[in-house]
Amino acid sequence: MKRILFIIPYIPYPLNSGGNQAFFNMIDYIRNKIDVSILLTPHSSSERKHIEDLKKIWNNVHFYIFTEKAPQVSSPCYYWILKKIKDSATRKIRRLLLKSKEKDLAREKTTIFNSYFKPLSTQYMEYVIELCKDFDIVQVEFYELISLGYLLPPTVTSIFVHHEIRYIHNENELPLFKKTTPIDYLYYKIAKDFEQAALKNYNYIIALTDTDKEILQNFIGKNHQIYTSPAVVKLDTNKVKPFTKTTYRLTFVGSENHYPNLDAINWFVKEIIPFLREQKTKFKLQIIGSWKSKFIKELESQYPEIELVGFIEDLHSFLNGSILLVPIRIGSGMRMKILDGIIAHAPIITTTKGVEGLNFRNESECIISDTPQEFANSITHLLSNPDLQEKLATQANKQLFAQYDQNRMLERRLNLYNKIFEEKG
Template sequence: MKKILFIIPCIPYPLTSGGNQAFFHMVDYLRHKMSVSILLYPKGKEKKDVEKLKEVWDNVDFFIFTEEMTEPETRHPFYYKWLKKIALSTTRKMRRQLLTHDKDVVRKDMTLTSSIFEPLPSKYAEYISTVSRSGFDIVQVEFYPLISLGYLLPGDVQTVFVHHELRYVRNENEMTFLDKVTDEERMLYRIGKDFEHSALQTYKHVIALTEVDRQMLIDFVGGGEKIYVSPAVVKIADACDKQVVPTASRLTFVGNEGHYPNLNAVVWFCQDIAPCLRSQGFHFTFQVIGPWRSSYIKELQAACPEMELVGYVEDLHSFLNGSIVLVPIRIGSGMRMKILDAVSSKAPFVTTTKGVEGIDFRHEEECLKADSVYEFASAVIRLAGDKDLQVKLASQALGKLQKLYNPQEMLDRRLAIYDQILEMK
């Protein structure tokens, strides 16, 4: 069996984000077709998640880099750790003090400043360099925070970068929501775009999640023959057994606040769309699924008292069934797992054009699309008041998902890409 090493910056378990789901389902399939290894860097409580993942993936080899490996040699290790905790605590408090004077949510969380090259911990880089030279046929890196690894990986293996979200596109989207773009922000955008362009060229192959992203990547870096499309996968095995359960008022959103496009979407709904719904006499509950614990919450719940924080849901598809899923996404690229989750739950959804970009779901056929506050609110009210439309959209969306994004076919497609890559060796 061919040997593949996956390197990712996050712990893909539990399945609390779209990125985790996309990675988990793909590896869960590939581990029976290839000799799979995964290199992780767990921090704090994430170590427990890694141990659980090891139980699930009993035939995967794990390379674990820990925080302890980064600790320098000191005369008094415990005293050093105590001082480090104080320094981190002081940094957090200083940041909170600064943020109290900055109410611009976009600037607080936008990715411009994190899109340029940032050195990785030196011992982590050395660990990756050593492990990646241990006889693998393919070394695959996923997610933008590790894109710079292309400069580090060995030249005698097939290197792959999976681009879940084109960063320069996301930065462009975020900048459109600023009242005024500063000269420094324009500079950071150009530096980040140049870095992304150069970093992508250090990989021998790039995988995008949608054809839209693939075409943008070809225009961006060229080399179309080595840029592939491999959509994300969700499980739909039991979706056909579900019934569409219409609702008149229950709205849901899936996504954690750590991903800024999610935060932007919820802020837009709470501050702009929800008041528009209320002004038209529409009564609703808005259930937000995923970790939301930041300082924004009180402000958002004050603007939208209908918002309920649900947290992590064990059976997401059962929870979404019987709701209208909202996808008011205005930023980013890639494939929205929250849409695939809605469809797999037999739940109708309302989205923006950006939210459904790259997925072949049509307005009035598989979903409702709206891009302005009034249009989005009107679409929600219309769908909530029409049970037949809910059944129609949810049923037709599932049929389209089974036809175009059949999980087994998507998994087989990824394996075929690896076979093609290995033939080039």
């Protein structure tokens, strides 16, 4: 049987992010049809436990676990002392940034300054080189590992799954800086050149949307083999509730460690809530996911209209009876949160960027608003109009099943792998 190795930088369990959902659902489908192996790198005891939980679910998947070994020196304590000094200095610099009166959240959180080439550890690279020799296909996922394309042996067919095009992400962040400098654009251009060169080292590239596929074709050349294979949200029809109207309840899905989510919430509370207050709109925004920083706690204390609810086990049931907000201004790829909202029969208000790449139209399957006042007006209007809520939710649900049927999407990915196997002979 042909063998495929998946390499990802994150532990794809539990299913508490869109990326985890996309990867888990795809592996869960193809593991019974192809010989699947996966390379994971845990960084904590909790991540190691998640891997053990995953092994019980995927009992026919081969797991390779990489653990970095501390360097061997004559006096090991020096290594750890230097590491503690470095970590302490990093924390102090970060605290100074947070205390700055001219706080520039976009600049502080931007990926622009860490998007250019940074080598992976020598131990990890050597491990990958040796491991990959035994596989027909090696698939790498997420930007953090994009440089592995330079290392993979020519005897294997390489695939890179681009969940989010980094230079587009960086391009969206630059206008959000309080002030941009020539050096900012220098880092942006260096990172863009690196991304372009790194992608060309892969035999195949998978984009999540046709929009991203077109961007990548223009970026690295139309002759490169680029395919669209959307991410899949699993639908448990036994748990899905019928449409339920709301007069006040709003929801947002996403964790703050992904900056586009933090930017979305910051934009909402700082620029959209003032218009809602002016209109005397009564609402509660429940934010789902991991939000624990001092910054977000301060926002919660300043804006009693928002509520941090943490991780929700049954997300679709929780979203039902709410309006899902997707005020995203940064990124590319596919917003899984929109698919989750549609499955839950929650009407959606989004930005153009939030719904980019998905075939959902303004005032037909969702409402698209790109300025703070438009977004606030859309919320006020939709909260007071249950018939429109039901229309949007119903039509979006029909479109989801017509365009993004989970079985067809998974079969589409499987067919791509089978095509590559056939080409290898």
